[in-house]
Amino acid sequence: MEGAEGAPVVTPVIETTGLTKAYPRVTALDHLDVTVGAGVTGLVGANGAGKSTLIKILLGLVPATSGSARVLGHDVATEGTAIRSLVGYMPEHDCLPSDVSASDLVVHLGQMSGLPYAAARERASDVLRHVGLAEERYRVMGGYSTGMKQRAKLAQALVHDPRLVLLDEPTNGLDPSSRDDMLSLVRKIGEEFGIAVLVTSHLLGELERVSDHVVVLDSGRLLRSSATSDFLHATGSLLVEVQGPHDADRLLGQALVDAGLTARPAEGSMIEVEVRDDHTADLVRDLTVDLGLGLVRMQERHHRIEDVFREGGAGSVQPV
Structure with missing residues (x-):
């Protein structure tokens, strides 16, 4: 046909x-x-x-x-x-x-x-x-x-x-x-x-x-x-994981806020940082180095299917 x-x-x-x-x-x-x-x-x-x-x-x-x-x-x-x-x-x-x-x-x-x-x-x-x-x-x-x-x-x-x-x-x-x-x-x-x-x-x-x-x-x-x-589209934020003292994530999170960025705790001990401009990732890296911390990973945060359920109010569907 x-x-x-x-x-x-x-x-x-x-x-x-x-x-x-x-x-x-x-x-x-x-x-x-x-x-x-x-x-x-x-x-x-x-x-x-x-x-x-x-x-x-x-x-x-x-x-x-x-x-x-x-x-x-x-x-x-x-x-x-x-x-x-x-x-x-x-x-x-x-x-x-x-x-x-x-x-x-x-x-x-x-x-x-x-x-x-x-x-x-x-x-x-x-x-x-x-x-x-x-x-x-x-x-x-x-x-x-x-x-x-x-x-x-x-x-x-x-x-x-x-x-x-x-x-x-x-x-x-x-x-x-x-x-x-x-x-x-x-x-x-x-x-x-x-x-x-x-x-x-x-x-x-x-x-x-x-x-x-x-x-x-x-x-x-x-x-x-x-x-x-x-x-699974990008959300306009970065997930950052660092290593160092037991409060390494808190130290970096405070430094990011002091630098004018929006940062919040994420899953595990990671930090979610809203991307302000093309230099946001560079600023995160530089602040991590200035604090003497190790940067384990930094990646774009993506929506998962479970986010659709949270936004839509669906029932108890389980992530894996």
Whole structure:
């Protein structure tokens, strides 16, 4: 399809208009208008923000109260079967049969997605290797660690070579090392496999690391949707860390204020200094030297996604 100027028209991966899901005592989604394109999109919000409800509606598993949504050009209200044939889904909660091996599960779900048995076995072997379960794929999953179970859930979402995968809290319950491994896999799916990804999390730092685009939900409403880089813009201030006496940061902070700069304590023992002009960094450096302190680092301060929640008043979303 081409536009008026001959350029191809790119169909959004996901598009919702006025999407609402109301239950008797709570509105899970409230007139949600959002568009998701290719790449890795992070869907962030506190528990209860509507993330899982949105995914279930997009899969055609739960009907919306009002509004509309399309996935890969298909209407979720009438084309749920077509959507599910094109989409992989990794649920948040543990749903694996304990007496079945990962290989048998992934092969079975590949067949359910329409693959012949031989093709399903080949695809299962490939995806289990990609997610790091090559050696353990024949073991029953009842003996798997949490990290291994999450990898098996990811493998079954990929076995039928989907155009989009929906990953609901894929790092849930993982230790820091396993979480890093899972995030690397999520990024690999988007970058190397070329599959569009919508990944949910209530941990802000995770989405900063892996997402091209971030959608922020608060109590079922859209708080913000933009490129991840737009969240991380410079704030016009410097973060300064010095070493020396136990009160080194206080000494430098007072010297900066005496020199006419605005300075305040920041995270840890750092100081945040507002940039007055092009010479602010030089003045910070010179004052540090004059006080006999060591300059450990000086860098531009950037907004993080968590700042959006503070400014927007969203619920308890956790930084990483």
